Amino acid sequence: MKAGTISRAAELLGVTQPGVSRAIAELEKSLGFLLFDRIRNRIVATPEAKLFYAQVQASFLGMDTLRATAARIRDHGAGQLRVGSLSALGSSLVPRAVRRFRDRRPDIAVTLMVLPSRDVRDGVASGAFDIGLAADEIDVSGVLHQPFVQPRVLCALPLGHPLSEKELIGPADLHDLPFVAYVPEDRARQRLDRIFAEAGVKPRIVVETIYAATVCALVAEGVGVGLVSPYAVAGADPTRLVLRPFEPEVQSRSLLILPLDRPKSQLVRDFIDCLMEAR
Secondary structure (H helix, E strand, O other), X not given: OOOOOHHHHHHHHOOOHHHHHHHHHHHHHHHOOOOEEEEOOEEEEOHHHHHHHHHHHHHHHHHHHHHHHXXXXXXXXXXXEEEEEOHHHHOOHHHHHHHHHHHHOOOOEEEEEEOOHHHHHHHHHHOOOOEEEEEOOOOOOOEEEEEOOOOEOEXXXXXXXXXXXXXXXXXXXXXXXXXXXXXXXOHHHHHHHHHHHHHOOOOEEEEEEOOHHHHHHHHHOOOOEEEEOOOHHHHOOOOOEEEEEXXXXXXXXXXXXXXXXXXXXXXXXXXHHHHHHHO
């Protein structure tokens, strides 16, 4: 197809002309259709041959891509990093880690997905993510896990809220106030519910959500007050929120999770270093 003639093909391949003719005949027999018509001592590719040749070219391009990928993995590692993160860290700590990582490995593309913790866990377990950050209420079977950060939560108040006059917020301050809460299965929500029950107070829950960023946005809109991780407020508008310490202490705990039975690549090790530095 490239050479145009059997004789030229034989020269390029370093074989005899009969050898090329036999190879063509064997391929035609194997395929079940003719590749060339013989017209006035010339060979002309059939329509079927042109279709088949297009697929052959695509296959060779695919092989070239595989060779290039192998070289990139050999020289630079896996070539891309897939990270899943819960919302509370996905707008602050993880972007800082990505910036550090990109400074050190500018040739590596990063995919960052901000998802509910259970979806992050499932993605890591299935191999869709190389590394994940999730809240501590996830099912940790099928993944490697270790504590990552457990910051003390803060009380988020709309700008101008009466409680913003106070330096410290306690359970009694939130009794019967409109409250933006996490969903009941959230561990921080469960710890907070116990604190409220022990204090004999009950905030008026007006919205439940799984996302820390949504809590901040709802508080900023004046829907209610909420308790959030300090990492979650990094992307919020500071001119619309007031943050105050909450007592007694409630921690928002997260885990660093990795696929089970898969050795950590050098890229994963490098990114974990960046995560630790960004805390």
